[in-house]
Amino acid sequence: MIRETFPVGLLQCNCSVLGDEASKEAIVVDPGDDIPRILAVLGKHGLTLKQIIVTHAHFDHIAGAEELKHLTGAPIAFSQADMPLAAMLNEQPGWVGLRIAAVEQLPKLDLDLRDGQRVGTGELDGLVVLTPGHTQGSLCLWFPKTELLIAGDTLFAGGIGRTDLPGGDSRQLLRSIKDRLLGLPEQTLVVPGHGGVTSIGAERDSNPFLQTI
Ligand SMILES: [Zn+2]
Secondary structure (H helix, E strand, O other), X not given: OEEEEEEEOOOOEEEEEEEOOOOOEEEEEOOOOOHHHHHHHHHHOOOEEEEEEOOOOOXXXXXXXXXXXXXXXXXXXXOHHHHHXXXXXXXXXXXXXXXXXXXXXXOOOOEEOOOOOEEOOOOOOEEEEEOOOXXXXXXXXXXXXXXEEEEEOOEEOOEEOOOOOOOOOHHHHHHHHHHHHOOOOOOOEEEEOOOOOEEHHHHHHHOHHHOOO
């Protein structure tokens, strides 16, 4: 699998370009900003974008999705449970004290991602794992063949997602992590929505937020 993860935008959201080496088909996860860089990475590997997947509808993860769709024709997929947040895209930066230019077109949901739904093709054989808590529509992507988890803002290296914004629920978040993520193989590479990578085993053993659940 081709994987390039790089931070985009003011809040340095980790955007991932994932590609199947054989078919040269790709998905992009969390195109929050910096669409030219995303297009350059796709171009460098000769990849055709098939799907834009958003782990949750916070502006730093979704704000570039419509532009990327416009330029590539790829549909936008996320959980319908985050539609209320997507509709408030231009208000969201104010919630965290930021001023960011408004997007002209709010992201439209082309494909509602359900729990257990398959995404990608070939080596890029991913499954949707719904993990509500950071937002009601938060989801992770689990790639069993490569033991890779794209975790959005649910689980970080040494941390968990904030739950003080509209739609957040701390007990639900901890339950999602415990019930849906901690049972994955311990060597699973976790790519969080912000910051460095980690593993399921490392977080299970030492993440301070997970020691009492
Ligand atoms: Zn978020």
